[in-house]
Amino acid sequence: MKTENITDTSKRKFLGGAALTAGIVIAPGVLLQTVQAKPDDQPVTNKVRWGMLIDTNKCADDCTDCVTACNTENGLTGFERPETDSQWIRKVTLKDKQTGHVKTLPVMCQHCETAPCADVCPTGASFKREDGIVLVDKHICIGCRYCMMACPYKARSFVHEDLTDQKDHAPRGKGTVESCTMCVHKVDKGESPACVTACNKEHKAMYFGDLNDANSDISKRLKQYGGKQIRADLGLNPGVRYQGV
Amino acid sequence: MVSWFQKNLQNVMLAVTALLLATSVNVNAEVAAPVVPKGKGEQCVEPTAEMRKNHMDMLKHQRDETVHNGVRTKKHALKECIACHVQPDDKGQVARFGEDEHFCSSCHNYAGVNVDCFQCHADRPQELIGKGHKIKPHHTADFKDKTINKDALQALTKVSK
Amino acid sequence: MKLIRFASIDGNSNGYWALMALFAAFIMAALGSSYFMEHNGHWVTGMNNQIVWGLPHVFAVFLIVAASGALNVASIASVFNKKAYKPLARLSALLAIALLMGGLVVLVLDLGRPDRLIIAATIYNFKSIFAWNMILYSGFIGIVGVYLWTMMDQTVAKYNRVAGISAFIWRLMLTTGTGSIFGFLVARQGYDAAIMAPMFVIMSFAFGLAFFLLVLFAAYNGTKRELGDAIVLRLRKLLGVFVAAILYFVAVFHLTNLYATEHHGVEAFILRDGGIFTQLFWAQVVIGGLIPLALIFAPQLKNCRKSLALASVLVILGGLLQMYVIIIGGQAYPLQLFPGMEVSSSFFDGVVNSYTPSLAELMLGLGGVAITLIVVTLAVKALDLLPVSMADAVADPHHKD
Numbered sequence: 001m002k003t004e005n006i007t008d009t010s011k012r013k014f015l016g017g018a019a020l021t022a023g024i025v026i027a028p029g030v031l032l033q034t035v036q037a038k039p040d041d042q043p044v045t046n047k048v049r050w051g052m053l054i055d056t057n058k059c060a061d062d063c064t065d066c067v068t069a070c071n072t073e074n075g076l077t078g079f080e081r082p083e084t085d086s087q088w089i090r091k092v093t094l095k096d097k098q099t100g101h102v103k104t105l106p107v108m109c110q111h112c113e114t115a116p117c118a119d120v121c122p123t124g125a126s127f128k129r130e131d132g133i134v135l136v137d138k139h140i141c142i143g144c145r146y147c148m149m150a151c152p153y154k155a156r157s158f159v160h161e162d163l164t165d166q167k168d169h170a171p172r173g174k175g176t177v178e179s180c181t182m183c184v185h186k187v188d189k190g191e192s193p194a195c196v197t198a199c200n201k202e203h204k205a206m207y208f209g210d211l212n213d214a215n216s217d218i219s220k221r222l223k224q225y226g227g228k229q230i231r232a233d234l235g236l237n238p239g240v241r242y243q244g245v
Numbered sequence: 246m247v248s249w250f251q252k253n254l255q256n257v258m259l260a261v262t263a264l265l266l267a268t269s270v271n272v273n274a275e276v277a278a279p280v281v282p283k284g285k286g287e288q289c290v291e292p293t294a295e296m297r298k299n300h301m302d303m304l305k306h307q308r309d310e311t312v313h314n315g316v317r318t319k320k321h322a323l324k325e326c327i328a329c330h331v332q333p334d335d336k337g338q339v340a341r342f343g344e345d346e347h348f349c350s351s352c353h354n355y356a357g358v359n360v361d362c363f364q365c366h367a368d369r370p371q372e373l374i375g376k377g378h379k380i381k382p383h384h385t386a387d388f389k390d391k392t393i394n395k396d397a398l399q400a401l402t403k404v405s406k
Numbered sequence: 407m408k409l410i411r412f413a414s415i416d417g418n419s420n421g422y423w424a425l426m427a428l429f430a431a432f433i434m435a436a437l438g439s440s441y442f443m444e445h446n447g448h449w450v451t452g453m454n455n456q457i458v459w460g461l462p463h464v465f466a467v468f469l470i471v472a473a474s475g476a477l478n479v480a481s482i483a484s485v486f487n488k489k490a491y492k493p494l495a496r497l498s499a500l501l502a503i504a505l506l507m508g509g510l511v512v513l514v515l516d517l518g519r520p521d522r523l524i525i526a527a528t529i530y531n532f533k534s535i536f537a538w539n540m541i542l543y544s545g546f547i548g549i550v551g552v553y554l555w556t557m558m559d560q561t562v563a564k565y566n567r568v569a570g571i572s573a574f575i576w577r578l579m580l581t582t583g584t585g586s587i588f589g590f591l592v593a594r595q596g597y598d599a600a601i602m603a604p605m606f607v608i609m610s611f612a613f614g615l616a617f618f619l620l621v622l623f624a625a626y627n628g629t630k631r632e633l634g635d636a637i638v639l640r641l642r643k644l645l646g647v648f649v650a651a652i653l654y655f656v657a658v659f660h661l662t663n664l665y666a667t668e669h670h671g672v673e674a675f676i677l678r679d680g681g682i683f684t685q686l687f688w689a690q691v692v693i694g695g696l697i698p699l700a701l702i703f704a705p706q707l708k709n710c711r712k713s714l715a716l717a718s719v720l721v722i723l724g725g726l727l728q729m730y731v732i733i734i735g736g737q738a739y740p741l742q743l744f745p746g747m748e749v750s751s752s753f754f755d756g757v758v759n760s761y762t763p764s765l766a767e768l769m770l771g772l773g774g775v776a777i778t779l780i781v782v783t784l785a786v787k788a789l790d791l792l793p794v795s796m797a798d799a800v801a802d803p804h805h806k807d
Contacts, residue, residue, distance in 0.1 A: 043314035083454035087753045095748040107743065107751070116593060122536035123529045129315060137312045138365055142526050143518015145458040146536050152593030154741050154753065157455050158518060161447035165374045166367050168324045173365030174447045175518030188315045230743050234592060245744070361521075 037190025049113075049132035050182060051211040051239035052196065053218050053227055056105040058205035064091055066106050066206065069198030073183060075167040086157035086172075088180040089195055094245070105245065106195065106206075109134055109155040109180035110230060110238030117147035117156065117179075126177075132211070132239050133182045141176040148177060152231050153238075155179050182239075211239065279355040282340070282348050284329040290320050300326075304362075323366055331369045342368035410493045410801060411794045412558075415629050417787035422628075429780040436773020439766035440515040448518065451767050456759035457737045462516040464729045465771030468613065469509030469778065470543065470584055471606055472725070474577040475614015476502040477550065478644070481577070484553075484570025489803040490637060493793040494622065499554040500785050501618055501778075502577075503547055508778035510543055512770055535586045542580045549573050558790065581610045588732065595672035596736030601662070605655040612648035613725040615641065616718035621782055623715055625792055634798030635709050636805065642714050646702040649721060652728075653695045668745075675739045675758070676731065683735035686727050694724010734761055 038044065070076065070089045078085035089108035095101070111134045117126040118134065125141035128134045136147075148156045156179040163173055169185035172178050183193035191197075192208045199206040209218035221227075227241030289296055291303070303321040310316040319325045330348035333339050340346035342363040345354055349368070353360055367374065415422075443451055453460040479498035483491035514520050530537040553569040556562050585606030591597040619641055626633040660677065663669040674680075676687055698717035707713040738759045743749065749756035786792055798805045 038315065040317040040319075043310070043316055079449070081449060082752065083456065083754070084449040086455075090751045090753040090755070092743070092749055092751040092755050094744055097746060097748055107755075118531075119533045120536060120590070121531055122534045122540060123525050124531035127313065129313065131315070135312065139308060139312070140522070140525050140529060141519065142522045144526075144536065145518070146534075146587075148455070148458040149737070150591055150593060152741065153743060154456075154755065158448065158458060160449035160454070163365075164368075166365065168327070168367050168371050171365040171367075175444070176365070177518070184315065185317075188317050231593070 038188055040188075044129050044131040044188075046130045046132075047212060049211045049239060050187060051111070051132065051209065051218060051241065052182070052193070053207040053221055054105060054240065054242050055205045055207075056103055056242055056244035058203050059103070059105050060203050060205075061093075061102070061104050063203060065198040065202070066195035067091060069194040070108075070180070073167070073186075073194035074170040074181075075165075075172075079161060081160075084158075084160035086159060086178060088155075088157070088178070103244070105242060107153060107155070107230070108195070108240070109182070110153050110236070110240045111180075111182060113237035113239070114235070116150040116152065116234075116236065120146045120150040122146065129184075131187075133184050133187070134179075135181055135184065136177055136179065138171065138173065138176040138178070143175040143177065145177060151179075152234055152236070279345070279351045281351045282330065282332070282346060284348075285332055286329050289329075290325075323362065327366075327368065328370045331373070333373065339369050339373045408800050412496065412790040412792065413794050414788060414790050415625070415786050415792065417783075419628075422783070422787075425783055426780065429776040429783065432769075432776035433773050433780065435769045436512075436515070436771075436776065439769040439773070440520075442766050443516070443770070444520060450764065452761050452763045453767075454759075454761075456754050457734060457761040459733055459737065460761060461730075461734075461763040461767040462512050462770050463733050464726060465774050466509045466512040466516070467584060467587075467733065468726055468729045469505050469512065469774050471581060471610040471729075472613040472617050472722075473502050473505035473509060473546070473610075474581045474584075474607075475610035475612065476505050476618050477573060477577050478611060478615050479618060479641075480553070480557075480570065481574045484567055485574045490640060490801070493796060493801045494637070496554060496557050496789075496791045497622065497625070497786075498618060499550050499557065499573075500789075500791055501621055501782055502614070503550050503554070504778045504781035504785070505614070505617065506543060506546055507781060508774040508776075511777050512774035515770060516767075535583055535590055539580075539583045539587065542576070542583050546573075546576055546580050549576050577610075578607060581607045588736070593741065594736055594739075595669060595742060596676070596732070596739050599659065599662075601655065601659050605652075605659060608648065608651045608655050609725065609728065612645065612652055612721055615645050615648060616721035616725075619645065619718045620715060620722075621779075623711065625786060626796065629792070631792065632795045632797040632800075634796055634800075634802055634805075636798045636802040637796060638711060638714065639709065642702055645714075645717065645721065646699060649695055649698050649702070649717075653691065653699075656691070656695075656728075671742070672739050676735055680735065680738070680758075683731055683738060687731045687735070690724045690727035690731060693720050694727060698724070737761075 067087075067089050071078075074088065076086050076088060089106050091104050092107045093102065093104045111128075111132055113128075113132065115126070115128050115134045118124075118128055121127075122144060123140045123142060125137045125139075126134070126147045127137060143158065145158055148158060156177050158177050159172055159174050161174055166172055170181070183191075183195075186193060192200075196206040196208040207218045207221060209216040211219060211222075213219055214223075222241060225243055227243055228245055229236075229238050229241060230245075291299075304323055304326075307316075307318075307321040308323070311322070326348075331339065334346065340348075340350075342350050343354075345351055347368065349360070349363075451460060477498055479491050480495035480502075481498075482488045483495040514523055517523070517526075526540060530540070532538070549569070550573050553566075553573045556566040556569045582603040585603035588597040589599055589602030622633070622641075625631075660673060663673050676683060678684060680687075698720045701707060701713045701717040701720075704713070738761065740749075740754075740756050740758060743755065793801060795801070799807065
């Protein structure tokens with residue numbers, strides 16, 4: 001069983017490598033945003049770590065395309081009650097108290113390597129997938145909301161009322177906690193998260209990719225230009241990094 | 246010194262037993278077997294007998310594999326069950342979970358087994374959302390008393406126009 | 407000290423049944439409130455995505471903390487071998503169990519999915535202090551239950567000391583665990599402090615003893631049994647020490663925070679600028695600390711039971727206020743994602759979060775108190791928990807005729 005898995009992975013790597021080479025020749029700009037698809041029947045592994053890079057210098061003040069895309073993709077319709085409606089991604093406006101400089105950036109689940117939400121969850125419903133994506137298993141979430149207390153990024157929402165007609169790729173329901181899934185259903189198909197795709201239509205401020213792969217676009221950019229963590233002091237090693245803050 | 250509780254222990258036990266009996270015999274024997282809607286496809290992914298007996302285990306296994314390991318095979322996925330088994334009727338109406346005409350609740354109502362899948366999952370194929378009739382959000386709590394009373398069920402799932 | 411005789415109370419008076427009816431009414435209201443919250447979803451409460459823990463948690467944590475403290479009297483008797491406390495050890499242990507039950511019911515009924523309690527009881531993430539607490543809470547009921555048994559059954563009396571010491575260690579772990587629920591929250595300015603754990607231990611001593619005193623007075627007044635001055639005076643002094651210790655811990659907690667510039671924002675919020683939270687904080691210091699201290703230690707009031715009862719009521723009120731400031735005030739103060747920046751967003755970043763408790767939450771919380779009291783009221787009738795006489799001549803080991 002174990003040998004089989006190893007062969008499989010190496011085959012995938014080989015195929016992925018071939019595709020990447022071919023892609024760079026044909027259309028480098030486009031391919032840089034795509035990621036390698038995982039066979040449906042294979043579990044995710046820690047060989048990859050999905051992450052995002054947000055270049056806040058390119059993030060337009062009045063643009064909320066990433067938020068709209070997230071809401072559409074995941075069916076976050078809301079009840080026009082801002083205090084209790086779910087928000088998986090939000091635009092935060094920062095103003096430097098000293099200089100008065102203003103900028104905006106999107107904040108969502110930062111997909112920490114050592115996620116406080118997963119640490120505090122009594123049932124293990126909050127967990128980190130092998131590939132670094134932090135999720136809530138709503139089947140075993142009891143709705144205690146301790147993860148919301150523990151999250152340093154205010155990234156989580158509690159479903160405060162009955163929902164119907166959810167998206168079939170994003171099940172969500174009353175009494176459980178939820179947050180950005182990094183569009184895990186798309187990632188597993190080899191696509192980018194909805195917010196990244198939407199951002200790339202115009203401003204191109206968001207990048208998605210494998211942080212473990214030194215040759216991925218996101219890793220190269222991070223190596224060359226650096227990328228800050230929000231609340232780096234907590235040592236959580238989030239998978240979402242920011243430039244220009 | 247014999248306390249009040251000790252003195253009345255026998256009565257308390259009697260009362261509890263009577264209560265248990267009263268709730269357990271409350272079964273209406275006159276209900277006909279459920280009519281299970283036919284699926285879209287030719288053949289289910291497993292033999293019917295196997296599905297009837299073990300569908301919950303398959304769904305649960307698949308659910309854990311998908312959520313935690315990202316395994317996205319279709320064979321035992323709830324989404325695929327719904328895509329095949331929940332279809333519009335002759336008038337183009339799609340049943341909702343809770344109604345006898347819905348594939349899952351046809352049996353679950355009959356057996357009085359409460360499931361909470363559809364508090365989070367869509368109860369019909371994505372392309373059929375917005376079509377057919379709409380009912381009020383269903384509350385599975387309403388099925389907690391285990392009687393099989395058609396009138397009560399119909400009242401619960403009444404169509405609001 | 408003579409042989410202590412225990413007896414259950416008759417519990418047939420109109421007053422007894424009126425009390426039972428009152429508690430039952432509160433419990434029904436709490437169950438109704440819980441159904442209302444769960445049926446509609448939590449949007450009908452004052453809680454939201456910013457204040458995720460509300461009034462039910464204030465009551466639940468208070469009751470759980472008080473449960474540990476209610477065991478004081480039994481612990482002093484068994485662990486420290488103080489004979490004077492022995493006659494009241496049974497009531498102490500029973501009250502501890504009852505308080506924990508009340509607190510747990512509130513906690514569970516506020517869950518988003520209380521129907522999944524079985525999951526919480528069967529799947530554990532051992533890195534979660536919350537999961538540990540579930541074990542600590544259920545273990546507490548079990549251990550104190552056995553402890554109570556060793557007090558009441560002569561055939562197992564030889565295990566009394568072992569059970570007493572186990573219960574004592576367990577209760578300290580329990581309050582440490584409960585305080586750590588907040589102490590371990592590294593991200594929030596109002597929490598993230600190791601002192602939370604010992605502070606909760608001290609809080610438990612005071613809240614639990616205050617609750618015990620009130621129950622004791624009610625039981626002995628209600629049954630017209632005799633309660634001597636000697637034991638009451640001991641408990642009075644004990645309560646005074648515990649209340650002073652809370653003030654000490656609160657002072658150290660805030661002084662430490664005030665020293666670090668990083669925490670100036672949250673300290674200013676709680677101590678000076680936080681509106682309702684500031685008012686409640688100082689109200690707690692005065693109502694739950696200074697006034698009870700005066701009532702307890704004023705020489706003129708030495709043997710005045712009314713003043714001690716009033717002090718106990720105030721300690722409990724102050725305790726609830728303190729929990730409110732810790733739990734809700736800690737969430738109201740905005741998370742600091744970008745230090746040094748003014749932040750704003752559609753998701754209430756950078757603003758002080760508001761919370762208005764709903765009636766349903768209040769009734770659920772009070773229901774927890776009612777559950778505690780109904781358990782005690784039933785137990786003193788069903789079991790031989792209370793000494794027939796607590797007169798000094800009978801119960802005080804140092805009594806001189």
